Amino acid sequence: MVQILTDHGCFGKYLHRRQREESSMCHECGAPVDTARHTLEECPTWELQWATLQAKLGVDLSLPSIVNIMLDSEEAWKAMATFCDEIMSQKEAAERAHENDPDAHPLRRRRAGGRARRYARLLPPP
Template structure:
């Protein structure tokens, strides 16, 4: 939920800004810019999930309206949590798949930094 509320997450615009993507485009629908607002209010890929959310929080999906609804109703809070969990887990899985693609642009590839190497040796062998 924090990713949607802060616009820091698996959104093309954010990933481009931190140099993890070549373009800010939406990988789900091809829109030129993918943001939290695009994901929440516009992207046709999330239409069914959005319709369910709107039955609980109302038609206005602006952040101010969503936060107000979440503070006014536990049902709205749970609907937003469910929406964001489902959408963001799918966006994160797609991002990981793009990172793991051996033909991916170097910007997009998963980085194996020192922290990853330090913790990898603590894991049991496969």
């Protein structure tokens, strides 16, 4: 849910800004810019999830409306948490698949071991 509320996550615009993507394009529908707002309100890939969330909350899915509704009831909070978990899990799985693809652009590939190497240098010798 935090990724959707902050627009920091597996969104093309964020990944492009962090130099992990060549462009800010949405990989699900091909829209020129993928943001949390796009995922929440516009991307046709998530129509089934939108319908489920709208049936539970009965509101439009603009971010300000969602936040206000979420803060009004625990049921709305849980519905939004489920929605975010389902969508972000799928987006993250797709991102991992792109990172592990040997034919992917170098920006997209997983940068394996950097953190582990930095940590290993801090350890005393055996």
